[in-house]
Amino acid sequence: MTLEEMCEELRKRPGRGGNCIKETTVQKYLETVSSVLEDAKKNDIIPFNPAHRVRKKHFEKEVQHIPQKYEMGKLMRAIQNEPILYRAYYTLAITTGLRRGELCALQWRDITGACELTVRRSRSCASGQIVESDTKSHRERIVTIPMGIWELLMALRQQQVLHSGVPDGEQPIFTDPDGRVPHPDTFTRHLRKLYKQCGLSEDYHLHTLRHFYATYLLQEGTSKQVAASLLGHADTAFFGADLLPPTGRGETAGRKADARFAEQPNIRAMLHL
Numbered sequence: 001m002t003l004e005e006m007c008e009e010l011r012k013r014p015g016r017g018g019n020c021i022k023e024t025t026v027q028k029y030l031e032t033v034s035s036v037l038e039d040a041k042k043n044d045i046i047p048f049n050p051a052h053r054v055r056k057k058h059f060e061k062e063v064q065h066i067p068q069k070y071e072m073g074k075l076m077r078a079i080q081n082e083p084i085l086y087r088a089y090y091t092l093a094i095t096t097g098l099r100r101g102e103l104c105a106l107q108w109r110d111i112t113g114a115c116e117l118t119v120r121r122s123r124s125c126a127s128g129q130i131v132e133s134d135t136k137s138h139r140e141r142i143v144t145i146p147m148g149i150w151e152l153l154m155a156l157r158q159q160q161v162l163h164s165g166v167p168d169g170e171q172p173i174f175t176d177p178d179g180r181v182p183h184p185d186t187f188t189r190h191l192r193k194l195y196k197q198c199g200l201s202e203d204y205h206l207h208t209l210r211h212f213y214a215t216y217l218l219q220e221g222t223s224k225q226v227a228a229s230l231l232g233h234a235d236t237a238f239f240g241a242d243l244l245p246p247t248g249r250g251e252t253a254g255r256k257a258d259a260r261f262a263e264q265p266n267i268r269a270m271l272h273l
Helices: 003-012 023-042 069-079 084-096 100-105 147-164 184-197 206-219 224-231 265-270
Strands: 111-113 116-119 121-126 129-134 141-144
Touching (some): 069 184, 084 100, 084 184, 084 206, 100 121, 121 184
Antiparallel strands (some): 111 116, 116 141, 121 129
16 A cells, blocks of 8 residues: 555544544644654665655645633643643643653653753554654754653652652653553543533644643744744744734744743743642
């Protein structure tokens, strides 16, 4: 089966509600396969990445629904009552904008300094199989995390130590107390339950937390170049009109120019960290 045929077969598959899956989902599958093939090319297993030759279909991107701060406050209050696995996962997602696959692929050895993570890999599900590859941008990046999140991660580690002994450096950070690694969809489904519990929009999903963080950065005056670097994008093209803050509240030349600014006091106060 060629990659073009794979995409056509995916387009025929039923999605939520019995309708055909969205073109964005097809492109995500193709991106996952492309990441694996890119690794093979780098290791001289194949001469080129055939996914780069697949002609993509044009499609209209959906308007992204960005939560208001009061909505995120409601969500965070609900998260505080969750088991530490979910509490640490979702709070880290909100305060760093990491992708789902990047969060799921984090290992204890990726804590490379005090309040510092190195994002190296992505873990996703394609055609029912769990696949690990490099990040979407094919580059590592260092992410600085607030002290409150650092303490949550250390508490999660202590729970794992008590149940299963000291975790191996290559063990994923987000595992059950017995060391079992949850399926990435587990975090997506559980968050939907929390959204419903809080009376929030059904249009919100796990990636919504990333969009919230991107919007927050721009509203706080972070330049688009710095925000893109923090979010693991090579350029600023992904900032659509729905992610841009109101006129006059966006880019302020030179403000927060360091791509690793750490404490983000406003977001910490808002989320009660």
